[in-house]
């Protein structure tokens with residue numbers, strides 16, 4: 708696809724940042740667990756930030772391509788948003804793992820990992836310069852909105868984020884996938900409503916968030 712001047716500048720800046728970020732891998736990633744970089748449109752109006760890559764993401768070297776990604780893609784589509792028009796990335800850029808009975812399994816990222824990647828995440832978002840950032844889960848919301856962000860209480864509300872970008876947080880799709888019965892019904896309904904808010908804000912070119920940090 709042909710890139711505009713703005714996009715080729717963004718492409719160069721993103722490549723430079725990615726190359727520079729490789730230098731953080733030995734310090735911030737377990738041996739053998741590579742960088743999984745963001746992907747999507749460099750001209751995206753919406754950036755989605757998740758927590759960290761899982762095993763499928765690591766295998767394919769792409770964010771949100773496992774079961775959580777499938778749920779995210781489906782709900783984006785239902786709200787009239789196309790993944791390819793969005794920038795999708797993670798707060799932590801390599802898969803956090805632990806060993807249990809000689810098996811390598813996912814774990815939550817540590818504060819050290821989240822802090823270690825935070826400057827990279829901010830630079831990445833600065834290059835994309837989206838109108839809206841959607842934080843998928845508490846790790847992303849705490850990295851972007853506020854350290855003590857309370858997801859259950861504060862999801863679905865607009866905040867004034869870095870670089871004046873409107874930011875909203877929702878449940879992490881992997882969390883929704885772990886719910887059953889009424890909890891599933893409740894969380895998926897709220898997730899749909901949060902994504903719809905993003906779609907509507909983009910459609911209406913809304914500028915004013917209703918809450919500020």
Ligand code: URA
Pocket residue numbers: 757758759760761764769770771772773775776797881
């Ligand atoms: N969960 C995340 O937070 N990010 C991914 O890329 C995949 C699963």
